[in-house]
Amino acid sequence: MITVTINNKKYEANEGEYALQVLKREGIEIPYLCYHEALSPYGACRLCMVEVTGGARPGITTSCTLVVTDGLEIQTEAPEVVRIRKVLLEMYLAEAPGSEAIQELARKFGVERSRFADFDIEAKGDRCVLCGRCVRVCNEVLGVGAINYASRGTKSNINTPWYGVSSACIGCTACAYVCPAGAIDIIDSGDERIMETWNRTTLKLKECVETKEFFATEKVIDHVYSKALDLPEDLKEVSAGSRMRRRASEFLPKYLRK
Amino acid sequence: MDEKVEKIIEQHQGKPGTVISVLESVQENYGYLPQQILEQVAQALGVPLAQLFSMATFYSAFSLKPRGKHTIYACLGTACHVRGGARVLKGVSQQIGVKPGDTTDDRQFTLETVRCIGCCSLAPVVKVNEDVYGYTTTDKMRGILDNYKE
Numbered sequence: 355m356i357t358v359t360i361n362n363k364k365y366e367a368n369e370g371e372y373a374l375q376v377l378k379r380e381g382i383e384i385p386y387l388c389y390h391e392a393l394s395p396y397g398a399c400r401l402c403m404v405e406v407t408g409g410a411r412p413g414i415t416t417s418c419t420l421v422v423t424d425g426l427e428i429q430t431e432a433p434e435v436v437r438i439r440k441v442l443l444e445m446y447l448a449e450a451p452g453s454e455a456i457q458e459l460a461r462k463f464g465v466e467r468s469r470f471a472d473f474d475i476e477a478k479g480d481r482c483v484l485c486g487r488c489v490r491v492c493n494e495v496l497g498v499g500a501i502n503y504a505s506r507g508t509k510s511n512i513n514t515p516w517y518g519v520s521s522a523c524i525g526c527t528a529c530a531y532v533c534p535a536g537a538i539d540i541i542d543s544g545d546e547r548i549m550e551t552w553n554r555t556t557l558k559l560k561e562c563v564e565t566k567e568f569f570a571t572e573k574v575i576d577h578v579y580s581k582a583l584d585l586p587e588d589l590k591e592v593s594a595g596s597r598m599r600r601r602a603s604e605f606l607p608k609y610l611r612k
Numbered sequence: 613m614d615e616k617v618e619k620i621i622e623q624h625q626g627k628p629g630t631v632i633s634v635l636e637s638v639q640e641n642y643g644y645l646p647q648q649i650l651e652q653v654a655q656a657l658g659v660p661l662a663q664l665f666s667m668a669t670f671y672s673a674f675s676l677k678p679r680g681k682h683t684i685y686a687c688l689g690t691a692c693h694v695r696g697g698a699r700v701l702k703g704v705s706q707q708i709g710v711k712p713g714d715t716t717d718d719r720q721f722t723l724e725t726v727r728c729i730g731c732c733s734l735a736p737v738v739k740v741n742e743d744v745y746g747y748t749t750t751d752k753m754r755g756i757l758d759n760y761k762e
């Protein structure tokens with residue numbers, strides 16, 4: 355355990371963790387977009403800026419990439435930090451005018467309007483802030499890599515190769531789950547899952563043999579079985595709920611009889 | 613697998629920074645990055661196709677569309693702009709019948725715009741491949757381009 359000082363108050367922290375993790379754990383409010391606990395730090399959105407006061411490298415830096423060291427002192431509400439944060443939030447409002455989540459985040463940190471709102475930002479769709487969480491979850495966590503950044507500069511966007519239907523996408527929905535902007539649309543309809551945002555890549559859903567609910571895409575099931583060893587075969591055909599019921603009905607009677 | 617790309621991959625395999633060099637070789641050999649070839653590259657190198665596409669669309673050295681034999685770079689830098697660069701560009705565009713960024717159907721010419729090639733005193737400047745032409749006009753360009761046609 356080491357000690358860090360945040361806004362003049364001392365906190366315990368684990369060696370090797372990132373300052374943003376400490377801030378989150380201690381409930382110290384700071385906006386961020388590209389950080390996600392399941393993903394490697396990226397330092398792209400710049401919203402999580404803090405000021406490091408003292409030490410070998412004082413100055414303003416991103417807390418999501420700042421590894422804490424014993425005696426580290428940081429300020430989250432230094433005037434310059436707040437100023438940068440607000441300008442960035444204004445930019446994000448302009449970049450994703452259609453994202454309610456982004457508007458809410460901006461409002462929470464005191465930004466209602468954007469001076470950049472009239473800038474013409476092409477091709478990105480109107481909700482994405484290019485934080486790259488979806489790209490990283492698809493690559494790092496799933497090992498699928500169906501989507502990535504495409505193009506550059508004001509034309510940057512997240513997309514599938516050749517802006518077409520993806521043959522790699524397994525329809526796991528992890529991208530939509532981690533997206534902080536609500537920018538990814540997925541529609542389940544009948545036995546199909548349509549990844550609207552990924553150029554309507556469509557996947558077949560599997561029906562639970564017990565409850566008849568559609569619980570996962572066939573490709574997700576194949577993917578899981580290709581990665582994990584020794585999974586019981588019956589899990590391929592039942593939903594999570596049915597799975598629990600099955601296991602429970604196998605084990606419970608043994609204990610109840612006694 | 614396409615033989616050419618097989619050789620390219622063989623040459624680069626196992627070396628660091630493989631992906632970008634393979635893309636460069638593909639661009640050189642095929643004149644652009646064809647989708648089917650990149651699919652084969654992705655498979656062979658074990659890199660997601662989306663990553664290759666990302667690199668291919670990031671670097672302007674790569675093209676996803678077939679390129680012409682000759683590339684025309686019409687300068688729209690400040691000096692060329694004030695001396696009528698945009699007009700020359702429009703003229704050339706009409707002469708060969710394609711918009712900037714595109715290639716003629718006969719694959720003779722690709723038209724590109726650039727921002728300053730460092731010889732503003734010759735404005736308006738047009739570069740064809742590595743040849744620089746100064747004080748250009750729409751009329752002059754017609755003659756110049758004729759020399760490149762086969």
Ligand code: SF4
Nearest residue numbers: 482483485486488533
């Ligand atoms: S779609 Fe969402 S998760 Fe992906 S880059 Fe855009 S905002 Fe981030």
Ligand code: FES
Nearest residue numbers: 386397399400418
């Ligand atoms: S959360 Fe730190 S830069 Fe995005």
